[in-house]
Amino acid sequence: MSIFRAYDVRGIYGADLTEDIAQQIGAAFGTLLGGSGKVVLGRDGRVSSPALAKAVATGLTEAGCDVLDMGLIPTPALYFGIKASKAKGGIMVTASHNPPEWNGLKICDSKAGLMGMGLGLEKIKEIVEQGKFKLVGNGKVIDSKHLLEEYADFLLSKVDISKGTRVVLDPGGGSSAVLARKLFERAGCEVYVINEEIDPYFRARSPDPDPDNLEELKEEVLKREAVLGIAFDGDGDRSVFVDDRGRGIQGDLALAVYVRHYLKGKEGAKVVYEVSCTKAIEDITREMGGKLVMCRVGHAFLMDLMLKEKALLGGEISSHFYFGDAGIYSDGLFAGLRMLEVISKEGRLSSLVDGLPKYFSTPIITVFVPDEVKFKLVKEAGLVVKEKGLKTLEIDGVRAYTKEGWFLIRASNTKPEIKIRAESTSEEGLKNLFGEVTKVIKEAASRLGVKVEAPKWRYKKT
Structure with missing residues (x-):
């Protein structure tokens, strides 16, 4: 079925x-x-x-x-x-x-x-x-x-947030709206909420929040001079953050911020992250004396690995975040509370993000490939990469390493498409990596005798 x-x-x-x-x-x-x-x-x-x-x-x-x-x-x-x-x-x-x-x-x-x-x-x-x-x-x-009230009590028992912290919430018409305002007010925050009414049709915005969009939330954060904006997805298990400068923060960068704060004094603590994530997570986890566990994409798999590894933190580029001291599961409301706790202790989120190791990354790039072909294509791409003599990881698709950085090619588990990401220490290196991954996909498709559209991406200077 x-x-x-x-x-x-x-x-x-x-x-x-x-x-x-x-x-x-x-x-x-x-x-x-x-x-x-x-x-x-x-x-x-x-x-x-x-x-x-x-x-x-x-x-x-x-x-x-x-x-x-x-x-x-x-x-x-x-x-x-x-x-x-x-x-x-x-x-x-x-x-x-x-x-x-x-x-x-x-x-x-x-x-x-x-x-x-x-x-x-x-x-x-x-x-x-x-x-x-x-x-x-x-x-x-x-x-x-x-049980909903007991849930709120539990979350609040796990955080310590400065009173009067100003935050803007955006449930987007999703089910987090039943609790969001009350929860953050009970935490002592000064709370502003947009798109608060439950809307089965998600007319205000997509139920799939993206750091590059969320214009209404970004404007409200700047207008209110808030320290944080939080956009929840349709069912509230993800939270995408907007910093005090009105910038959408990619999920893996938010995870790196969590790691730098919550691994203090916890040498040997484990961090679970998925194959699409930035190398900044690796750098900071090692800096803090933690241990890294890479995982395939998908919150079911990451939650399972969090439990098996008894990890302290976990996260995905999609803004699923997991806290080992608070139930393991991905929780957008709790992630928001925890980010406010970090800000209360460490200062502005914009400064924390700007203080992370600097890498140049593509977004997740998608290419349409029929379901019956996508896994074969990724497997063939792995063979092409190995023939080039590159070091690879094959936890989920193929993640290949070059002197300029890394690139990932994997098949989506839910849609007829493959997903690509690349990361380098320089702008020029990133452009070269994207060119390399484009060639790998073209060669793999040729060997299989199938037509695949070339990945589309253009570097935008930030």
């Missing part, structure tokens, strides 16, 4: 994902859990989410599970609810940052770890496809909205 993706279940509501399928997935998860125990359920603010959540609950109760219904919440609140209630797992009805017509299910285990493919989701898929449900029909639905 195509709705079963690398990290979760996702598809267009009514066409790919229906109430019937959602009920089957709920029943399959309940069957996998042995037909007993508690499962936490939450949903985002999309039009289709209440009906899909009701269907999931029906499937779970038919399989014998009790459903702890948290209602409309940001996804990280579900993660907290699983641990706080000692549930066997949880299901969040959300399509995260996808467009309004989409919806999906994030399915979690008892540790609040996301069950992606290879982490348990494939077992649920198999039960659904084979119809091997065990329906005992004695579960019940329990109103559990109180």
